[in-house]
Structures are given as C-alpha cells and as structure tokens.
Amino acid sequence: MLLALHRRLIRPAAYPVSSLFSFNHHLSLRRMSNTKTIAVLDESELQDGQMKEVAFEDGKVLLSKLGDKIHATSAFCTHYGAPLAKGVLTADGRVVCPWHGGLSPLLGNHYPRASASAQAISVRLVPRYTPVSSDVVIEDAPAPTALHSFKAHVADGKIHVTANAANTTKANMSRQPKLLASGTESSGRGVVIIGGGSGTFHAVESLREHGYSAPITVLSKETHTPIDRTKLSKALIVDPAKIEWRNAADLKIKYGTNLRLGVEVTGVDLKQKFVTIDGRDTLPYDKLIIAPGGTPRRLPIEGANLDNVFTFRAAKEGKRAVVIGSSFISMELVAAMSKRKLASIDVIGMEEVPFQNILGKEIGAALQKYHESQGVKFHMQSKIDKIVAAENSTLANGVVVTGETLPADFVIMGVGVAPATEFLKGSGLEIEKDGGIKVNEYLRVKSGPDTQNVYAIGLSKDTGDVAIYPQHTGGEVRIEHWNVAGNHGRAVGSTISGKEQPFVKVPVFWSAQGQQLRYCGVGHQYDRIIVKGSPEDLKFVAYYVKNDKIVAVASMQNDPVVSKASELLRLGLMPTPQEVEAGKDLLTIDIATSAALAKVE
Numbered sequence: 001m002l003l004a005l006h007r008r009l010i011r012p013a014a015y016p017v018s019s020l021f022s023f024n025h026h027l028s029l030r031r032m033s034n035t036k037t038i039a040v041l042d043e044s045e046l047q048d049g050q051m052k053e054v055a056f057e058d059g060k061v062l063l064s065k066l067g068d069k070i071h072a073t074s075a076f077c078t079h080y081g082a083p084l085a086k087g088v089l090t091a092d093g094r095v096v097c098p099w100h101g102g103l104s105p106l107l108g109n110h111y112p113r114a115s116a117s118a119q120a121i122s123v124r125l126v127p128r129y130t131p132v133s134s135d136v137v138i139e140d141a142p143a144p145t146a147l148h149s150f151k152a153h154v155a156d157g158k159i160h161v162t163a164n165a166a167n168t169t170k171a172n173m174s175r176q177p178k179l180l181a182s183g184t185e186s187s188g189r190g191v192v193i194i195g196g197g198s199g200t201f202h203a204v205e206s207l208r209e210h211g212y213s214a215p216i217t218v219l220s221k222e223t224h225t226p227i228d229r230t231k232l233s234k235a236l237i238v239d240p241a242k243i244e245w246r247n248a249a250d251l252k253i254k255y256g257t258n259l260r261l262g263v264e265v266t267g268v269d270l271k272q273k274f275v276t277i278d279g280r281d282t283l284p285y286d287k288l289i290i291a292p293g294g295t296p297r298r299l300p301i302e303g304a305n306l307d308n309v310f311t312f313r314a315a316k317e318g319k320r321a322v323v324i325g326s327s328f329i330s331m332e333l334v335a336a337m338s339k340r341k342l343a344s345i346d347v348i349g350m351e352e353v354p355f356q357n358i359l360g361k362e363i364g365a366a367l368q369k370y371h372e373s374q375g376v377k378f379h380m381q382s383k384i385d386k387i388v389a390a391e392n393s394t395l396a397n398g399v400v401v402t403g404e405t406l407p408a409d410f411v412i413m414g415v416g417v418a419p420a421t422e423f424l425k426g427s428g429l430e431i432e433k434d435g436g437i438k439v440n441e442y443l444r445v446k447s448g449p450d451t452q453n454v455y456a457i458g459l460s461k462d463t464g465d466v467a468i469y470p471q472h473t474g475g476e477v478r479i480e481h482w483n484v485a486g487n488h489g490r491a492v493g494s495t496i497s498g499k500e501q502p503f504v505k506v507p508v509f510w511s512a513q514g515q516q517l518r519y520c521g522v523g524h525q526y527d528r529i530i531v532k533g534s535p536e537d538l539k540f541v542a543y544y545v546k547n548d549k550i551v552a553v554a555s556m557q558n559d560p561v562v563s564k565a566s567e568l569l570r571l572g573l574m575p576t577p578q579e580v581e582a583g584k585d586l587l588t589i590d591i592a593t594s595a596a597l598a599k600v601e
C-alpha cells in the first residue's frame with residue numbers, strides 16, 4: 001500500500017549534486033594528512049572475544065580481540081549509526097549490529113554458512129584481514145557501505161591505533177566502496193535489472209564490487225533512485241531526496257549504471273532475451289534480474305478507489321484517520337501519526353489483536369494497549385462494509401464497519417502487497433498462484449526457457465517477496481524484509497560476476513511500535529511462544545517454537561538478543577525451548593572467544 005502511496009505522492013526528484021556518498025577530493029587530502037597513532041587502551045582491558053569502543057581524538061574506534069589478534073574498525077554501523085560495541089562478535093570475525101542485523105566482517109567478507117543439517121557453505125572472498133588494509137569488501141544488508149579498518153598494535157602494554165582521525169567520526173563512518181569495475185568502458189548487453197528498490201541497489205553495488213565490467217541497466221517505474229523505503233511509514237517522509245541511498249549522479253558515474261527511471265517493463269521475452277519497456281521499446285540483455293517488489297493490495301470493497309483513500313500526506317493536526325489493516329506497515333503509520341495530534345485514529349483489523357499472526361496474542365495485546373495509550377481506537381475482528389463519500393464528492397468521509405460509520409478525513413488501506421509480476425505473464429516463466437517466482441539457492445529461476453541467466457530477487461512487505469527460495473533449514477520460503485532483498489541483490493551480484501554465491505541467511509526485520517521491535521528467523525505458523533520479560537512494558541524477548549525448535553526470536557528493549565539469536569540460528573547453536581524455559585540466556589552463549597572458534601567456523 002505504501003508503495004502505491006509513495007508512487008502517488010512523490011514527484012520526479014531533483015537530485016542533489018552532493019550526497020553522503022560522493023567523493024570529495026579536498027576532504028580526502030585533508031584526511032590523508034591527519035593520520036595519527038594513539039594509545040587507546042591498556043592491553044589487559046581487552047579480553048579474547050571482547051569488543052570495546054574507545055575514544056580517538058574527536059571520534060571513536062571499535063576494538064575487537066579475536067584470540068591474540070586485535071582489530072580496529074569504525075565504531076558505528078553504516079546503516080543508522082548503531083554503536084557496534086553493543087552488537088555481537090563471533091570468533092571467526094563477524095560483528096553483527098545490535099539494531100537491525102547488519103554485518104561487518106573483520107576478517108574479510110564472510111558468507112554465512114548453512115546450519116549443520118544443510119550443505120556447508122563458508123566463503124571468504126578476500127584475503128584474511130591484515131591490520132593495515134581495508135580489505136573488507138562487503139557488509140550484509142542493511143549496511144549500505146563498508147567500515148573503515150585501522151591499524152592496531154600493542155606496545156608497552158597499550159593498544160595503539162593508527163588512523164586518520166577524520167575517519168573515526170560518526171559523520172565519516174562509511175568507507176567508500178572499492179569498486180573493481182566502473183563499467184565506463186563496457187560493451188555488450190550486460191545485466192538488465194527490473195526494479196529500483198533495495199534488491200537493485202545492493203545488486204548494482206555487488207556487481208561492481210566484484211568486478212563486473214559489462215553494462216548495467218536499471219529500469220524502474222519510480223522516478224527516483226533507490227530510497228530507504230522502511231522510513232516511509234516510520235517517519236512519514238515523502239521527499240525521496242531525503243532518503244535516497246545513492247543519488248543518480250553516483251549511480252551513473254561511479255557505478256557506471258544506465259539509469260532509466262519512470263519507465264515500466266511491460267513484457268519479457270526469455271527466449272530472445274529482451275525486455276519490453278512501456279509497451280514500445282525493447283532492450284536486450286545477457287543476464288536479467290527481476291526485482292519488482294510488490295504491488296499494494298486494495299480491498300475489493302465499495303469506495304476503495306475514492307481519492308483520499310491511501311493518502312497519508314493528509315495526516316495533519318485535527319484530521320480524522322481510519323486505518324484498515326493492523327499489521328506492521330499500517331501500525332507503523334499509526335505510531336507516527338499518533339504523534340501528530342490527529343482528532344482521531346481508528347484501526348480496523350481482522351485478528352483479535354494487531355500483529356497476532358506474526359507476534360502472537362500476548363505481544364499483540366501489549367502493543368495494542370500501547371497504541372491505545374496514545375489515543376488510538378481499535379475495531380478488531382471487524383468486517384468492513386464499505387467506504388463512503390459525502391454527496392457529490394469523490395472524497396471518502398467515512399468507513400462503515402459492521403454497521404457503524406467511523407468518520408474519516410482520510411483512509412489508509414494497509415492490507416498487504418502482492419508480488420508485482422503481472423508483466424511476466426506469457427513469458428514462459430512459471431508464476432505461482434500468489435505472484436511469486438520459484439528460484440534455486442543461487443536465486444536463478446527454476447522454470448522458463450532460460451534458467452541460467454534469469455534471477456528473481458527481493459520482496460514486498462506483508463504477503464511475501466518475489467523470490468521463493470530454498471531455506472537452509474529446509475523448505476521454501478518467501479520473506480518480505482528489507483535485509484533479505486538487499487542480501488539477495490548482493491548474492492546475485494557476486495554470482496553474475498563469476499563468484500557463485502548461494503543465499504543462506506537468517507532473515508531479520510524491525511519495526512517501530514513505541515519501542516523498537518526486532519525479529520529474526522522464520523516463525524510463521526509457530527506451535528507456541530515462550531515469552532520472557534514484560535510485554536506490557538514493551539520490554540521482552542519472545543521465542544517462537546515449531547516442531548520443538550526455536551525458529552524465530554522477537555524482542556523489545558533487549559538488544560542485542562535478536563542479533564545474537566540470528567547468529568545462533570545461523571550456526572545451528574540455538575538452545576532448545578526447554579533450556580530457554582529453564583532460564584538459559586542467549587547472551588551467555590560463547591561464540592566469540594577462541595574456545596568457540598571450532599563451533600562457528
């Protein structure tokens with residue numbers, strides 16, 4: 001729904017000349033001259049398996065000790081700047097961000113291995129870390145850029161770090177990507193990517209980082225470059241220039257991308273290997289990446305097409321909002337709107353409590369109570385009859401719910417999305433009933449006339465992503481999170497560049513519901529939930545159990561439990577439900593010291 005909202009509200013963007021990611025020559029020169037060596041900590045204060053944030057002039061550095069080796073890197077996650085020292089360290093050199101599961105490898109790029117039950121996969125794409133270099137190639141999504149690596153050595157019982165002081169500040173936490181190819185002198189058909197979202201942005205990055213030198217063409221219906229879509233519902237930001245991850249100039253010049261915005265792919269000929277754009281032009285490709293995300297659903301009810309259904313721009317003081325749907329995106333909007341002193345916010349949901357399917361009744365009830373404390377009124381287990389307009393008006397002014405009319409100045413319909421794969425009908429590719437596409441572990445499509453050169457990646461919130469991929473724990477899933485789309489893009493970029501990379505990640509997502517909610521794993525259709533802490537105070541950890549195994553973990557105000565849980569799930573080291581019930585604390589399980597190395601490598 002928000003996607004449609006977004007498309008409707010956003011006009012073609014003026015791209016800023018400067019961006020967070022643009023190179024600045026003068027700044028670089030100044031930074032070069034500011035390299036210093038400083039004693040930052042007594043050696044005895046950093047133990048094997050520990051991380052510590054230390055001051056470095058006006059900035060900060062993260063120290064991590066693995067065995068007898070000390071590593072120094074940027075202290076902040078390049079996604080939203082979380083303090084990495086509060087995250088999770090593994091003995092093989094991974095730092096997992098405490099907030100949204102972004103991964104920073106200390107020892108070169110890692111690819112998570114599959115759990116013990118599956119095919120073992122553990123790939124290092126670059127040589128082992130040497131303290132001088134910045135040889136970390138990629139981090140996992142949602143981290144959009146790499147960290148700086150600094151030199152560290154021990155002398156006179158003190159840890160010394162050599163760093164350019166400017167690179168230790170939060171403002172400069174991101175390291176410019178090392179692109180092994182720019183695409184500037186490329187020829188041939190290259191890669192065509194359909195879509196301009198999270199999956200696309202990470203795929204472009206990964207292709208060039210892995211040395212793919214042929215042309216890359218991005219075809220997107222949106223009129224702006226890939227944005228941080230997750231912020232739309234949390235911060236009600238509708239200006240894409242404020243949330244773009246890469247601007248058009250960078251994508252075109254630095255990444256050598258042919259960026260075609262505001263165009264729609266209307267068909268694909270998989271035999272002849274070309275796409276049709278806007279029903280007219282054709283564009284040939286060598287490799288095709290299908291990343292169209294989802295199309296918001298509309299309830300098939302009377303009034304669903306009235307003009308102010310979907311508009312959240314109207315969320316102004318004094319207005320009355322009716323929100324249809326009570327899952328993540330709609331409830332994030334509700335949380336954001338309730339800070340804007342609206343006259344009323346009514347939420348209509350089908351379940352007994354919001355979030356019931358994903359988080360369970362107890363957590364859902366606690367979150368409902370929180371939203372009620374902010375003035376939100378819930379109409380759960382309710383059926384919508386219709387949306388009504390004033391006489392001779394195309395604007396909705398009410399929603400009729402089981403006979404009662406809820407007054408509305410605008411209506412938001414948050415009832416999920418469906419994979420936006422309509423344009424593939426007739427291409428020979430098998431589209432599943434719900435619009436998804438089955439892929440193998442390399443995200444190559446499983447059906448159609450060309451299963452070698454066509455990839456499907458990415459997701460769409462609430463109902464599922466485009467790619468239905470084999471999970472490393474067994475079964476096939478379609479997951480609908482930002483990180484999954486991004487990591488799909490990274491994996492495909494690597495594979496197309498010649499370094500085949502299977503996709504084996506534990507999905508992570510987050511949401512803002514009064515407090516930050518974190519979630520990892522695949523917990524749908526759980527058998528039972530073990531809840532620790534106090535959901536009423538929005539301070540808890542919930543363990544989702546299926547077939548007597550913990551398959552997912554959610555938390556509020558308990559960082560970095562979910563980051564730790566995602567690593568334990570990945571490594572097959574998650575305790576049993578019985579152990580957790582008996583009081584086992586995930587944070588006490590050692591995966592960081594050299595004693596744990598054999599378990600994690």
Ligand SMILES: Cc1cc2nc3c(=O)[nH]c(=O)nc-3n(C[C@H](O)[C@H](O)[C@H](O)COP(=O)(O)OP(=O)(O)OC[C@H]3O[C@@H](n4cnc5c(N)ncnc54)[C@H](O)[C@@H]3O)c2cc1C
Pocket residue numbers: 002003194195196197198199200219220221222229230231232233263264265266291292293294329420423457458459460461480481482483485486508509510511
């Ligand atoms: C408001 C909102 C909040 C969210 N919050 C979170 C969150 O907090 N955490 C989380 O994990 N996930 C969140 N999600 C989900 C997350 O944003 C998606 O999973 C992610 O964006 C999927 O990335 P994608 O690249 O597959 O597709 P998208 O980001 O949806 O991008 C799809 C792109 O394809 C283009 N396109 C579609 N069809 C065509 C066509 N035929 N021709 C050309 N272009 C086409 C679209 O214009 C768009 O540019 C949120 C989603 C929304 C909408």
Ligand code: FES
Pocket residue numbers: 077078079080081082097098099100101102142143
């Ligand atoms: S702040 Fe680190 S992953 Fe989001």
